[in-house]
Amino acid sequence: MNWNQMWKTTSMLAVTAMLGTALAGCGNTGSNSTTSAAGSTASKGDNTLVVYSAGPEGLAKKIEAGFEAKTGIQVEMFQGTTGKVLSRMEAEKSNPVVDVVVLASLPSMQSMAKEGMTLPYPEAANHDKLVKDWSDANGNYFSYSASALGIVYNTKQVQTPPTSWEELTQPQWKDKVNIPDPSLSGSALDFITGYLSAKGDSSWSLFEQYKQNGVAMAGANQEALDPVITGAKDVVVAGVDYMAYKAKKDGEPVDIVYPSEGTVISPRPAAIIKTTKHEEQAKQFIDYLLSDEAQQLVAKAYLLPGRTDIKAENRTNLSDIKTYPVKWDWMDEHGADVTTRFTELYK
Numbered sequence: 001m002n003w004n005q006m007w008k009t010t011s012m013l014a015v016t017a018m019l020g021t022a023l024a025g026c027g028n029t030g031s032n033s034t035t036s037a038a039g040s041t042a043s044k045g046d047n048t049l050v051v052y053s054a055g056p057e058g059l060a061k062k063i064e065a066g067f068e069a070k071t072g073i074q075v076e077m078f079q080g081t082t083g084k085v086l087s088r089m090e091a092e093k094s095n096p097v098v099d100v101v102v103l104a105s106l107p108s109m110q111s112m113a114k115e116g117m118t119l120p121y122p123e124a125a126n127h128d129k130l131v132k133d134w135s136d137a138n139g140n141y142f143s144y145s146a147s148a149l150g151i152v153y154n155t156k157q158v159q160t161p162p163t164s165w166e167e168l169t170q171p172q173w174k175d176k177v178n179i180p181d182p183s184l185s186g187s188a189l190d191f192i193t194g195y196l197s198a199k200g201d202s203s204w205s206l207f208e209q210y211k212q213n214g215v216a217m218a219g220a221n222q223e224a225l226d227p228v229i230t231g232a233k234d235v236v237v238a239g240v241d242y243m244a245y246k247a248k249k250d251g252e253p254v255d256i257v258y259p260s261e262g263t264v265i266s267p268r269p270a271a272i273i274k275t276t277k278h279e280e281q282a283k284q285f286i287d288y289l290l291s292d293e294a295q296q297l298v299a300k301a302y303l304l305p306g307r308t309d310i311k312a313e314n315r316t317n318l319s320d321i322k323t324y325p326v327k328w329d330w331m332d333e334h335g336a337d338v339t340t341r342f343t344e345l346y347k
Helices: 003-010 012-024 057-071 081-089 108-116 184-197 201-212 221-230 241-249 279-289 291-302 329-343
Strands: 048-053 074-079 100-102 142-154 178-179 237-238 256-258 265-272
Touching: 048 081, 048 178, 048 279, 057 074, 057 237, 057 291, 081 100, 081 184, 100 279, 108 184, 108 265, 108 329, 142 184, 142 241, 142 279, 142 291, 178 221, 184 201, 184 237, 184 265, 184 329, 201 329, 221 237, 221 241, 221 256, 237 241, 241 256, 265 279, 279 291
Parallel strands: 048 074, 048 100, 178 237
Antiparallel strands: 100 265, 142 237, 142 256, 142 265
């Protein structure tokens, strides 16, 4: 099933929200100040690049500033979740304006590449230093960073944190756990489909037991995390690790564990869209994402760098996180069905 079918059938609220922001000429609450109305760049010169990014807002702003300083090219950035980025692209389908897209879900980007929506750039600078499993060998997309999914918990309320996914099905966790909505969060979708791809269809029983134990589907990643920060909930299952590390640094009572049996990594791929009218500028943006400068910004934002020669800072590195042997092609193929089944289960 293609990417727009997937998000159109599972993210209608996001579509409505994005249409509203496009008409109003402003972004959603996760957008930065450079967001503009859809189509506003049609009259811009060749020194402007439109980027839609499902990345941390603070990091996106730093990357934008660094790229503009290095190249002199102006960036118009829309910030949102993966679902909202794809919904905006669907709304603009008849008159696309975006040049570069950054998602928080590798399978969603794989779908776009399979449909011929991406412009290959196999000669991108430093592409040979990337984690190979996260990027396309033909240069259709490049995962410049990644997050790992874990169990995020409130340290004031949880003295002994759970160390496995299955532990959260036990009675002591009843009604105390959130999970992000996979129709809004690309990383949550990666976790659910990755878990199923590695463990088989029978592993739906985990998510069924979660539901029976009062696990609540609670919006996108930040919406799922906020109640844990405030103490309204104890745990986020499939929580995005960089958010937990940042909140902890900011003094919030949260920490994260990676289950001993394994977890799922959620790469954040970037791609040039084939309809771009600014190909050379878009290529410069990809080169910047993979540069030493941008990769150091990634590391400082508590994300896993996409390049193997650069280590993360103040967090667990990739080599120290046990991961499931996920099947990316299966995740891409079954993402829509999994999202529908999951959201129906948690209604």
